[in-house]
Structures are given as structure tokens and as C-alpha cells.
Amino acid sequence: MVINFVAPHLKIAGGTRIILNYANLLAKRGHKVFVYVTIRNFLKRTLFNFVNKKPRWIDNFQPKVIWVPDFQERFVKRGDAIIVTSVKAASYVNDYSDKAGKKFYIIQHDEGLYHSSREEADKTYKMPFEQIVVSSWLKEIMKEKFGKEAHLLLNPIDREQFKPLGRTFDKVSIRILLLDHDYEWKGTKEGVEIVNELKEKYQNAKLILFGARRKEPPYKYDEYYYNLPQNKLAWLYSNSDIYLCPSWDEGSGLPSMEAMACKCALVTYDNGGSRDYAFDGKTAMVAERRNIEMLKAKLEELIQNPELRKKIAEDGYRQIMSMPTWEEQTTKLEKILQNA
Numbered sequence: 001m002v003i004n005f006v007a008p009h010l011k012i013a014g015g016t017r018i019i020l021n022y023a024n025l026l027a028k029r030g031h032k033v034f035v036y037v038t039i040r041n042f043l044k045r046t047l048f049n050f051v052n053k054k055p056r057w058i059d060n061f062q063p064k065v066i067w068v069p070d071f072q073e074r075f076v077k078r079g080d081a082i083i084v085t086s087v088k089a090a091s092y093v094n095d096y097s098d099k100a101g102k103k104f105y106i107i108q109h110d111e112g113l114y115h116s117s118r119e120e121a122d123k124t125y126k127m128p129f130e131q132i133v134v135s136s137w138l139k140e141i142m143k144e145k146f147g148k149e150a151h152l153l154l155n156p157i158d159r160e161q162f163k164p165l166g167r168t169f170d171k172v173s174i175r176i177l178l179l180d181h182d183y184e185w186k187g188t189k190e191g192v193e194i195v196n197e198l199k200e201k202y203q204n205a206k207l208i209l210f211g212a213r214r215k216e217p218p219y220k221y222d223e224y225y226y227n228l229p230q231n232k233l234a235w236l237y238s239n240s241d242i243y244l245c246p247s248w249d250e251g252s253g254l255p256s257m258e259a260m261a262c263k264c265a266l267v268t269y270d271n272g273g274s275r276d277y278a279f280d281g282k283t284a285m286v287a288e289r290r291n292i293e294m295l296k297a298k299l300e301e302l303i304q305n306p307e308l309r310k311k312i313a314e315d316g317y318r319q320i321m322s323m324p325t326w327e328e329q330t331t332k333l334e335k336i337l338q339n340a
Contacts, residue, residue, distance in 0.1 A: 001337060002079035004100055005035045005063070006071055006089040010055040012212055012230070014254040015108040018134070018155055019085050020055060023063045025330040033063035034077055038070055045069065057230055076100045081337045087116040090124035102340060105129035107138055107150070109251035110272075114185055122146075130340045132333070134252045137272035151336050154276055155252045156326045161230070162261040164317070165238040173206045174303055177240035177264065179255055180211030180224070187246030187269070192219040194296040195244065202303050210236060237262035241309060242302055247271050248290055260284075260316035265309050267299045276323075283319040284312060 005023045009016060020035070027033040039045045047053075048067040055061055068075040071092035076082065079101035084090045090105055105124070112121030125131075125142060131150035133139045142148040169175065178191045195207045209217055210225040217224060225236060237243065243259035245268035250256075252273040256266050260277065266284035268274050269291075278284035285298035302309045324332070 001081060002032045002077065002101065003034070003337065004076055004079045004082040005033065006076075006082065006084045006086075006093060007035050007037050008086045008089070010037055010065070012057055015085065015251070017058075017254070018108065019083075019106065020058055020061070020063075021158075021326065022330060022333055024058060024061055025326065026334065027062035029330070029334070031334075034079070035063045035065045036068050036071065036076060037065060039067050040069060042069075073097065073100060084129070087111045087121050087124045090127060090129065091120070094124070094127045094129070102337075103129045104132060104337065104340070106132045106134070106153070107142070107251070108134050110138065110141055110249070113249055114183065130336070132336060135273040136276050138251055153329055153333060153336075154324055155254060155257070156324055156329045157254075157257050157261050157320055158326060159261065159321070162234050162237070162258045164263040165234050167239055168235075169239050173204050174202065174242065175206050175208050175240045176242045176244055176299070176303075177208045177210065177236065177259065178244045178246075180209045180213065180217045180219075182213045185248045187248055188217075189219075190292050190295075191244050191246035192221070194246075194292060194299060196220055198296065198300055198303060201300075205303055208236075208240060233258065234262050237264045240264045241313075242267055242299065244295075244299060245269065245271070245274070246292075246295060250274060252276075256284075257320055260313075261320045263313045263317045265302055265312040266316055267295065267302060269295060277316075277319050279319075282312075283316040 023033050023035055045067045054065050073096045078099050081101040083104045084093050085106045112118040125146045131148050132153050133150040134155045139150050139152050142150045176195050181188050199205045206222040208223045209221045212227045215226050237259045243264045243266050245256045250271040250273040260266055268278050269289050270286050278286050280286035287294035287298050
């Protein structure tokens with residue numbers, strides 16, 4: 001098949017990583033795959049296309065990246081399938097003829113919550129795309145609000161990259177890992193607040209931040225890892241006792257799943273996407289959405305109880321290992337593209 005992917009950007013981000021990995025795996029299976037990315041600057045666009053600029057953070061990326069000024073159909077090659085992943089791209093591609101291929105929409109979040117207006121997002125969800133969603137929560141939304149029967153394609157975790165590596169730091173401190181992000185809904189501020197409050201009570205608790213958005217977070221913390229290389233993430237998760245996810249809403253929640261794959265116990269809000277892997281008291285400690293006192297209590301329970309912390313970490317790991325692999329999900333996507 002000739003498969004066209006319309007990507008929002010090539011920066012390191014959870015959703016982008018998923019899309020580009022699918023593109024890469026499909027290309028490795030012999031499909032002709034093109035990835036389209038916008039760049040306004042004519043000189044940069046010409047240069048990027050000339051040197052065949054690709055995402056550096058993915059090894060051996062095989063699809064052809066084509067840099068375009070916008071997503072007009074005239075810039076896209078004839079194909080069998082075209083896949084969009086954002087409200088902006090869907091608005092363009094909806095008006096395409098059939099030349100670029102059958103239209104698919106991989107929905108990775110309810111974009112009407114934060115990334116676009118509610119009206120704009122809902123308009124694209126009603127469009128005649130074949131929908132693919134990355135969580136049961138999103139599948140329910142598409143069914144209940146728009147009457148769409150979306151294909152469920154749960155996000156996989158790279159088991160070679162994310163696995164327990166053993167601890168290199170001292171085993172006395174309780175290391176609590178938290179993603180630093182500048183989006184308010186990611187909950188970094190409230191996560192930092194509850195950890196620092198608990199640190200006053202538990203002297204061996206440490207707040208570990210990591211992120212790629214800013215070189216210096218505006219918070220009090222014990223350690224910060226900025227723009228850590230992808231191959232170092234498993235080391236960081238493996239050297240953390242608890243991963244705290246205070247995000248209000250997640251289409252899936254890749255960092256939580258990555259942490260679980262490294263046997264790091266998860267404490268999270270019920271953020272929608274987490275419902276496919278975070279089961280309270282079993283595979284994670286789950287608080288009601290935006291109930292900060294409940295989230296703090298769940299976190300404190302794991303700080304106090306090392307046996308429960310170990311159980312949650314082990315059962316969370318088994319949960320992630322029971323979920324579909326990259327190869328299985330690529331085969332499923334391949335069948336969806338071929339048979340829809």
C-alpha cells in the first residue's frame with residue numbers, strides 16, 4: 001500500500017512518537033509510506049526536502065518525510081490510505097478527493113478539551129473519516145457523542161526500550177518521579193505541591209522532575225532531568241519508586257505506561273486514558289479526576305507502605321506486559337487500512 005501520514009510536527013512527544021513508529025513499522029513491512037509536515041519558511045522547507053530531514057530521535061526512520069507549506073491536497077501523493085492525527089489536518093483532508101487514499105483519523109485525545117475549540121474538534125469528529133482511537137475512553141466518547149464506531153488501537157510500549165534495569169541510586173530514599181510540563185492540564189504544579197507537602201512529613205521522600213519543555217522548572221525539586229535521551233528513560237523510571245501522574249485528562253498516558261513497564265508504581269488521577277491499565281489498588285493507585293486531596297492520600301499510602309508499593313509495581317508491570325505489542329498493533333492497523 002501507499003500510505004500518507006499527515007503529522008503535526010516531528011518533535012519528541014507521546015502522540016507523535018506513536019504515529020511515527022507506526023509509519024516506520026509499516027514502511028519496514030514493505031509499504032510505501034510518506035509523512036507530511038508543514039513548515040512556512042520557503043528556504044528551510046527547500047533545504048529540509050533536499051537533505052531528506054527526518055526525526056533524529058528515531059533510529060533508521062524509513063518513511064519519506066515531505067515538508068510542505070500547508071496541507072493542501074496538491075502537495076500529497078496518490079495513495080491507498082491517508083491518516084490524519086489532529087483537528088487541523090482533518091479539516092484540510094476532509095475536502096480531499098479520493099486520490100490521496102481512503103481517509104482515516106487516529107484520535108489520540110479529545111482535542112476540544114485543550115488543543116482547539118470545542119466546536120472545531122466536534123466538527124472534525126463528525127466528518128466521514130474511518131476513526132481509530134487509542135483508548136476505551138475515547139471510543140466511548142466517539143460512540144456516545146457522535147454515534148461513531150471507532151476502531152480501538154491501544155498504544156503499545158516498546159518492551160526493548162522500557163524494561164526494569166535495576167536501581168543505581170540508594171534504596172533508602174523514596175524517589176517520586178513527575179513530568180514537568182507547561183500545559184496547566186498536565187497538573188505539574190499541583191503534583192509538585194503535594195509531593196513537597198509530603199516531603200515535610202517523610203524526610204526520605206525525593207521529588208524527581210523530568211521534561212523537555214523548559215531547561216529550568218519554576219519549582220522546588222531534588223533532581224531535574226532535562227531532555228533526557230530516549231535510551232535513558234528506562235534508567236530514570238527504574239530508579240524511581242513512584243510515578244505520579246496528576247494530569248487531568250489523557251488520551252492514553254504513555255509516561256505512566258512506560259513507568260509501569262519499568263516496575264515503577266503508578267499514582268494517577270482517573271484521567272480517561274488510564275482506565276485501560278490503571279486499576280485502583282491493583283495495578284495503580286487511582287484518585288478521582290482533579291481530587292487533589294485524594295491524589296495526595298493515594299501517594300502517601302504508597303510512601304508509607306513499602307509492601308503495597310512493591311505489589312502495585314509488580315502488578316502494574318504484569319498489566320503492561322499483558323497488553324498488545326508494537327508488532328501486534330501494527331498488524332491490526334494494517335488490517336484496518338486494508339479492509340475498511
